[in-house]
Amino acid sequence: MDINEIIKPENLVYKKTKLFTEKPLSYCPGCGHGTTHRLILEVIEEMGIVSDTIGIAPVGCAVLAYEFMDIDMQQAAHGRAPALATAVKRLMPNKFVFTYQGDGDLAAIGTAETIHACNRGENITMIFINNGIYGMTGGQMAPTTLPGMKTSTSPFGRDVRIMGNPLKITELLANLPGTYYVTRQAVHTPNAVRKAKKAIRNAFEYQKLNKGVSFVEVVSNCNSGWKMTPNDANKWMEENMFPFYPLGDIKVPQLEKA
Amino acid sequence: MAKVKGAIVIDVERCKGCCVCIPACPQDVIQIVKEVNGKGYQYAFPANHDACTGCINCAIVCPDGVITVYRVKVES
Numbered sequence A: 001m002d003i004n005e006i007i008k009p010e011n012l013v014y015k016k017t018k019l020f021t022e023k024p025l026s027y028c029p030g031c032g033h034g035t036t037h038r039l040i041l042e043v044i045e046e047m048g049i050v051s052d053t054i055g056i057a058p059v060g061c062a063v064l065a066y067e068f069m070d071i072d073m074q075q076a077a078h079g080r081a082p083a084l085a086t087a088v089k090r091l092m093p094n095k096f097v098f099t100y101q102g103d104g105d106l107a108a109i110g111t112a113e114t115i116h117a118c119n120r121g122e123n124i125t126m127i128f129i130n131n132g133i134y135g136m137t138g139g140q141m142a143p144t145t146l147p148g149m150k151t152s153t154s155p156f157g158r159d160v161r162i163m164g165n166p167l168k169i170t171e172l173l174a175n176l177p178g179t180y181y182v183t184r185q186a187v188h189t190p191n192a193v194r195k196a197k198k199a200i201r202n203a204f205e206y207q208k209l210n211k212g213v214s215f216v217e218v219v220s221n222c223n224s225g226w227k228m229t230p231n232d233a234n235k236w237m238e239e240n241m242f243p244f245y246p247l248g249d250i251k252v253p254q255l256e257k258a
Numbered sequence B: 001m002a003k004v005k006g007a008i009v010i011d012v013e014r015c016k017g018c019c020v021c022i023p024a025c026p027q028d029v030i031q032i033v034k035e036v037n038g039k040g041y042q043y044a045f046p047a048n049h050d051a052c053t054g055c056i057n058c059a060i061v062c063p064d065g066v067i068t069v070y071r072v073k074v075e076s
């Protein structure tokens, strides 16, 4: 069968969501930020909540997320996305409010905002891109950097005796009473993408219940910062990041007995 | 028996040549060309297009969302 006979509107099975603006993504080739943006937008489109959703962009490589996502968005000072999301949600409790944050943003400079929003149980969704590094500023060590991992500020590898231990902030947040759903995902393979999308969908659905924070970590590559090709970075991530940051649900809602 | 046949269209000017779609394809359809696009990236291309089943794996892992997928059922 001729390829041109297949390429017809009636045979379309997958196309980039219309909720992306026309602007090309500013991310490096192969970076998981783009994939994660798309999954969030697909979920918003499929739930039919385009005009009821407000996103909060971080400081970091995703600082311009509002340029790419054709939805209402604000941009917070570094690490303050959960505080801004708290304000937005409290003023407009019927809106779906989400933050989108890197590990430098969420787990370093914004640790206080993150922990208190999660402990207060704000009815928001938080999407956390963990690439173990400060991507935007040149690959410096982050609290999430693995032991032994080389970064521009730990060129011989993170020595935990001097530089301290990596912070598993997601496990920590799962222990707080204000988080309702906490999960860790990835977006580097087709299967991972399908699971991550389900998790993001769950997170937005749970937001309707007003039971607290729904939190999705995405372990992602920063191939530029790690100084690897995208496919090598994804392999390195599987071999090194996943043992330390295992994928899967960390806290799932206990369904009330009928 | 009904068989499925697929086809992909890559937005070449927006492809960044990251190669993430290549291992995602179970049929080894995609390769990277030697030429570069307007941004200077060597871009992806369905070199083995006849083998495509339209499974959408490549499209859902593409960080830039540049792959569109079509699929038909063919009676044989």
Ligand SMILES: Cc1ncc(C[n+]2csc(CCOP(=O)(O)OP(=O)(O)O)c2C)c(N)n1
Pocket: A059, A060, A061, A062, A078, A101, A102, A103, A104, A105, A106, A109, A129, A131, A133, A134, A135, A136, A137, A142, A222
């Ligand atoms: C108050 C303040 N301090 C520091 C910076 C510099 N800065 C910009 S991005 C960034 C780190 C971002 O890293 P991360 O949140 O992990 O996101 P990524 O770029 O890896 O996606 C820093 C420290 C800033 N913009 N504002």
Ligand code: SF4
Pocket: A026, A027, A028, A031, A032, A033, A061, A131, A135, A136, A221, A222, A223, A224, A225
């Ligand atoms: S620097 Fe890292 S996190 Fe930022 S866009 Fe590039 S690969 Fe992605």
Ligand code: SF4
Pocket: A030, B010, B014, B015, B016, B017, B018, B019, B020, B021, B022, B043, B044, B061, B062, B063, B064, B065, B066, B067
């Ligand atoms: S994953 Fe997308 S951007 Fe990367 S090479 Fe394939 S088509 Fe191009």
Ligand code: SF4
Pocket: B006, B007, B008, B024, B025, B026, B027, B028, B029, B030, B046, B051, B052, B053, B054, B055, B056, B057, B058, B059, B069
């Ligand atoms: S749709 Fe499936 S079979 Fe076709 S190129 Fe993409 S991954 Fe390969």
